[in-house]
Amino acid sequence: VQEGQQVVIKWQGKPVFVRYRTPAELKKVIDEGAVGSPAQTDAERTKEGHEKYLVVIGSCTHLGCVPTFNAGEYGGWFCPC
Numbered sequence: 001v002q003e004g005q006q007v008v009i010k011w012q013g014k015p016v017f018v019r020y021r022t023p024a025e026l027k028k029v030i031d032e033g034a035v036g037s038p039a040q041t042d043a044e045r046t047k048e049g050h051e052k053y054l055v056v057i058g059s060c061t062h063l064g065c066v067p068t069f070n071a072g073e074y075g076g077w078f079c080p081c
Contacts, residue, residue: 006069015058015066
């Protein structure tokens, strides 16, 4: 996976997004804080030396849709439902 690239891998029938975050994306996370978990920083959720990689299950909890990347109001993952 190259910098700025994302791949989707299936694990137990679910899509898993693996993204190699760019310096700009990492800076945005540091500047704005952890959106999903304000009680925990990005540094606390990553292993030292592997901060550039983001691995998340890409399945909507509402209807099981697969979100699209670089969409929606915040330019992140956006679920069509």
